[in-house]
Each structure stands twice: as C-alpha cells, then as structure tokens.
Amino acid sequence: MELPEFSPQVIGRVTGEMYSPSVLVLEDQSFQRGALVKALQHLGINDILQADDSERAMAQISREGGVDIVLCDLGHSAVNRLEFLARVGENGMVRAVALCSELRPELRRAVQQMTCLSGLQMLGVLNKPTQLYALQEILNRYSRRRLVAEIEPSPHYRLPSEEDVRRGLALGEFKAWFQPKFNMKTAAVAGAEALVRWEHPVRGLLLPKDFLAAVLAYDLIDEMLKQLLEQGMGLLNALRRCGLGLELAFNLHASQLARNDLTEHVEHLLKCHDFPGSTLLFEVAENGLLDIPRTTRENLLRLRMMGCNLSIDDFGMGFSSLTLLCQLPFNQLKLDGQLVRSIEDPRTQAMVTSTVALARALNMSLVIEGVASQVIRDGLLKMGCSFGQGFHLARPMEAQRFLQWLQEPDSPT
Structure with a gap:
C-alpha cells in the first residue's frame, strides 16, 4: 500500500525554521505503547515521551515543558484520562490529541465530528492495532493545521470601549x-x-x-x-x-x-x-x-x-x-x-x-x-x-x- 505523503519536519512560514512535532504516547499496555513508539520513529518522529498512566504523563510533560501531540488510550480510565487532557489543555502544555482506543460506534461518530477535545485540537481516532498509514495521516493533519495557523494567525480584536x-x-x-x-x-x-x-x-x-x-x-x-x-x-x-x-x-x-x-x-x-x-x-x-x-x-x-x-x-x-x-x-x-x-x-x-x-x-x-x-x-x-x-x-x-x-x-x- 502506498503511504500518503508526509514529512514530519515542517518549515515554519513565519519563523522559517525546521520543525518536528513532539509526541507523548499515553498507553496502559507496554506492547501497544512500544508499537506506537516504533511506528512514530519509522515516520521520522524522534522527540517521543511515553507513559502508562496520567500521573507519569503529567510529570514527563511538566519536565519537558510541554509537547505538541498526545496519543491517548482511554482504556478503562476514561474519566481520569479526560481530566488529564483537560488539565494540560487548560495550562497550554499540549496542542493536540489523538485517541488510540476501540470506541463504540456512537462514541466514534461523536468524536470524529469534534474539532476540539478538552481544549485541545482533536486530530482523530486510531484503531487498535494502529495502522502506519492512519498514524501518518494524524501527523499530517497536525502539520497542515499548524501551517494554516502560521499563515492565518487568529486576529486579536480589541474590545470596543x-x-x-x-x-x-x-x-x-x-x-x-x-x-x-x-x-x-x-x-x-x-x-x-x-x-x-x-x-x-x-x-x-x-x-x-x-x-x-x-x-x-x-x-x-x-x-x-x-x-x-x-x-x-x-x-x-x-x-x-x-x-x-x-x-x-x-x-x-x-x-x-x-x-x-x-x-x-x-x-x-x-x-x-x-x-x-x-x-x-x-x-x-x-x-x-x-x-x-x-x-x-x-x-x-x-x-x-x-x-x-x-x-x-x-x-x-x-x-x-x-x-x-x-x-x-x-x-x-x-x-x-x-x-x-x-x-x-x-x-x-x-x-x-x-x-x-x-x-x-x-x-x-x-x-x-x-x-x-x-x-x-x-x-x-x-x-x-x-x-x-x-x-x-x-x-x-x-x-x-x-x-x-x-x-x-x-x-x-
């Protein structure tokens, strides 16, 4: 299968600097976590953190000063994970999230329509086992959105007096x-x-x-x-x-x-x-x-x-x-x-x-x-x-x- 074109390094239109997103993999199962890390490395992502629970994920993100993307498995701790996403979204430590979970059809339909989850850009839902092309599209989507944000920065209107x-x-x-x-x-x-x-x-x-x-x-x-x-x-x-x-x-x-x-x-x-x-x-x-x-x-x-x-x-x-x-x-x-x-x-x-x-x-x-x-x-x-x-x-x-x-x-x- 031919993979869609993707380059994890994006040239910032404003800064002119080369940019590669940082990713945190939050996954309970060590095998699944390792597979995601290897897939990311295969796609050229080198700045990767990993954790098996929300507390360790928060500690790693805090130590690193934030990450661009969280690949998050909701697993059996969905409420806890959503609280974690809300915290990192509120304090600006994460830009975007993609879910790596088997969701019920009605939940998948709802999530796929969302552009934002807990204040974070919603990039999509990855099935398990994660296919390389699907992960590639998630990263590609983030890169496209980041370029658009640089080309068309959000205007800051001064509230009229x-x-x-x-x-x-x-x-x-x-x-x-x-x-x-x-x-x-x-x-x-x-x-x-x-x-x-x-x-x-x-x-x-x-x-x-x-x-x-x-x-x-x-x-x-x-x-x-x-x-x-x-x-x-x-x-x-x-x-x-x-x-x-x-x-x-x-x-x-x-x-x-x-x-x-x-x-x-x-x-x-x-x-x-x-x-x-x-x-x-x-x-x-x-x-x-x-x-x-x-x-x-x-x-x-x-x-x-x-x-x-x-x-x-x-x-x-x-x-x-x-x-x-x-x-x-x-x-x-x-x-x-x-x-x-x-x-x-x-x-x-x-x-x-x-x-x-x-x-x-x-x-x-x-x-x-x-x-x-x-x-x-x-x-x-x-x-x-x-x-x-x-x-x-x-x-x-x-x-x-x-x-x-x-x-x-x-x-x-």
Missing part, C-alpha cells in the same frame, strides 16, 4: 443589513433577516463578532435592537408604499425578555406604524432558552399573542429538549448552517430529515441557514426542506440596496 459603543449608537453608526430568506422550491423571497453592522469611522465596517460582546457587556443590547427595529420599520414603510409586504426577522437574546420593557416597545412600534404583529419575527438562540425565568416565558407568549412569530435560532447547536419545544410558544425552527455543510454525509442527511419530521410533528416551519452552494440547496430540497437562506441564495445588503433589489425586474419576488 463603552464610550465608543455609546458614541456609535448616539450617531446612528449601527445599521441593519438585510439577508433574504427564500422558498427554495419556488425561488420566491419569503422574508428577510436584519443583521447588524457597525459603520465605524476608524475601523471600517464591523461584523457582530467584533462588537456584540461589548454591546452585551455594557448592557446596551436593547438600545441597539430598538435602533434596528426603527430602521426595519422604515424599510417596511418604503415597501408598503411600493405595494410590497415582507416579514422581517430580528435576533433577540432571551435575557432581553426578562423585563417587560422590550415587548412594550415592540407593541408601541407596531401601533405607531400600523403594522400587524405578523410582520415581525424574533429569532432566539437555542442555547439561551435553558432555565429561563417566568417573566421571559410570559414575554415570549406576549409576543406571540401580538401576532409576532418566534423562531428558535441555531437549532441543533444547543441543548433544548422536546419538552421545552412543546412548552414554549415558538412556531419556527432555524437549523444552524454548520450542520448542513456536509450535505452528502449520511449522518447529516439523517439529522436533517429527522428535524424536518420534528418540525412537521410540532406544526412549526423550518428554515435552513448556511445554504452556501447549489449542492446544499439541491440536497435540502430532496430531503423535504422548503425555506432557506445563505450566500448562495443572496448575501446581506444595506437597506437601500435591498429595496432596489426587491424592485428589480428579475427579482425573485
């Missing part, structure tokens, strides 16, 4: 951009989601990842949402003058409903602009719905009684239960786009089809985020999905551009 955020809000720098949602069967526009952008005078156009944590930390999320709602109402009024109607969706954090202020503001806004509640849809992230207080539940119900629609956003990424779905007044599920990237994977297809069935059983609509290609769109349609949004269908647009787009002769409206 409270003064800067307040200034931006006061000057109207936070703008709603609108991304269409489509009925993928007919290609008709079925609504739009309002996505916030900060038109910063110094840093340029900022996305939520650059400032949303600051807005939440300074307790300015309500003020920002109210400005986006007002901009959305301006767009809806412009559409009404053109004889067009549209449902607009806004992201809402569950904590914003702990008081009555926001629901009262929405009710006042709808009356002032003479729009029915069904014009608005509020998307609440699934992971924000755990252990919500009574007032939040009541305000969710109040929004629905106004006629507003409610969607569970990032569905499939949180921990909500069927009981919770039945108890809360949501009428839409929005499946997270990360879950449909590998649309041809049988596991992805099983997850999507089961979500379609769940939505139907609960009499809820289903929207798929992240429709990034024709392949994904076609695959979703085959599985019974109707509504979606994503860059393949349409990108977010400023309000004026969105209004023009809707009125173009070839517009999908």
Whole structure:
C-alpha cells in the first residue's frame, strides 16, 4: 500500500525554521505503547515521551515543558484520562490529541465530528492495532493545521470601549443589513433577516463578532435592537408604499425578555406604524432558552399573542429538549448552517430529515441557514426542506440596496 505523503519536519512560514512535532504516547499496555513508539520513529518522529498512566504523563510533560501531540488510550480510565487532557489543555502544555482506543460506534461518530477535545485540537481516532498509514495521516493533519495557523494567525480584536459603543449608537453608526430568506422550491423571497453592522469611522465596517460582546457587556443590547427595529420599520414603510409586504426577522437574546420593557416597545412600534404583529419575527438562540425565568416565558407568549412569530435560532447547536419545544410558544425552527455543510454525509442527511419530521410533528416551519452552494440547496430540497437562506441564495445588503433589489425586474419576488 502506498503511504500518503508526509514529512514530519515542517518549515515554519513565519519563523522559517525546521520543525518536528513532539509526541507523548499515553498507553496502559507496554506492547501497544512500544508499537506506537516504533511506528512514530519509522515516520521520522524522534522527540517521543511515553507513559502508562496520567500521573507519569503529567510529570514527563511538566519536565519537558510541554509537547505538541498526545496519543491517548482511554482504556478503562476514561474519566481520569479526560481530566488529564483537560488539565494540560487548560495550562497550554499540549496542542493536540489523538485517541488510540476501540470506541463504540456512537462514541466514534461523536468524536470524529469534534474539532476540539478538552481544549485541545482533536486530530482523530486510531484503531487498535494502529495502522502506519492512519498514524501518518494524524501527523499530517497536525502539520497542515499548524501551517494554516502560521499563515492565518487568529486576529486579536480589541474590545470596543463603552464610550465608543455609546458614541456609535448616539450617531446612528449601527445599521441593519438585510439577508433574504427564500422558498427554495419556488425561488420566491419569503422574508428577510436584519443583521447588524457597525459603520465605524476608524475601523471600517464591523461584523457582530467584533462588537456584540461589548454591546452585551455594557448592557446596551436593547438600545441597539430598538435602533434596528426603527430602521426595519422604515424599510417596511418604503415597501408598503411600493405595494410590497415582507416579514422581517430580528435576533433577540432571551435575557432581553426578562423585563417587560422590550415587548412594550415592540407593541408601541407596531401601533405607531400600523403594522400587524405578523410582520415581525424574533429569532432566539437555542442555547439561551435553558432555565429561563417566568417573566421571559410570559414575554415570549406576549409576543406571540401580538401576532409576532418566534423562531428558535441555531437549532441543533444547543441543548433544548422536546419538552421545552412543546412548552414554549415558538412556531419556527432555524437549523444552524454548520450542520448542513456536509450535505452528502449520511449522518447529516439523517439529522436533517429527522428535524424536518420534528418540525412537521410540532406544526412549526423550518428554515435552513448556511445554504452556501447549489449542492446544499439541491440536497435540502430532496430531503423535504422548503425555506432557506445563505450566500448562495443572496448575501446581506444595506437597506437601500435591498429595496432596489426587491424592485428589480428579475427579482425573485
């Protein structure tokens, strides 16, 4: 069998130095441990540590000042080994881990989908006895990721100051951009989601990842949402003058409903602009719905009684239960786009089809985020999905551009 190309020595793109990863083999059985060490040596890895339990492994890593990769057998001490991995991951003494264990099918499926385990890069699972080509691929994977990390270092964004955020809000720098949602069967526009952008005078156009944590930390999320709602109402009024109607969706954090202020503001806004509640849809992230207080539940119900629609956003990424779905007044599920990237994977297809069935059983609509290609769109349609949004269908647009787009002769409206 021809082995995949691998060179354990990687030339750092930033440093220009030759680099070979260091490896710790954590394995109870001396024969298995020795076999892994020999295989690593055969592949050109010379910096190898070995241990038969977590305490010895920790002592060796501490003495050496850390290693790049741990090849770890969970064995009969899985909890102990996971605690060890959490410790070395937390203190930065290890970069990545690969498991050398016979796992039950459901555990293997779960682990293979993980990119991180106990704060460490997850490189994969090796069967026993370990095949040389499989070990080679694990090392190759680590080398590729290390090169990518050097080429594209993670940006360190400076959190905007409270003064800067307040200034931006006061000057109207936070703008709603609108991304269409489509009925993928007919290609008709079925609504739009309002996505916030900060038109910063110094840093340029900022996305939520650059400032949303600051807005939440300074307790300015309500003020920002109210400005986006007002901009959305301006767009809806412009559409009404053109004889067009549209449902607009806004992201809402569950904590914003702990008081009555926001629901009262929405009710006042709808009356002032003479729009029915069904014009608005509020998307609440699934992971924000755990252990919500009574007032939040009541305000969710109040929004629905106004006629507003409610969607569970990032569905499939949180921990909500069927009981919770039945108890809360949501009428839409929005499946997270990360879950449909590998649309041809049988596991992805099983997850999507089961979500379609769940939505139907609960009499809820289903929207798929992240429709990034024709392949994904076609695959979703085959599985019974109707509504979606994503860059393949349409990108977010400023309000004026969105209004023009809707009125173009070839517009999908």
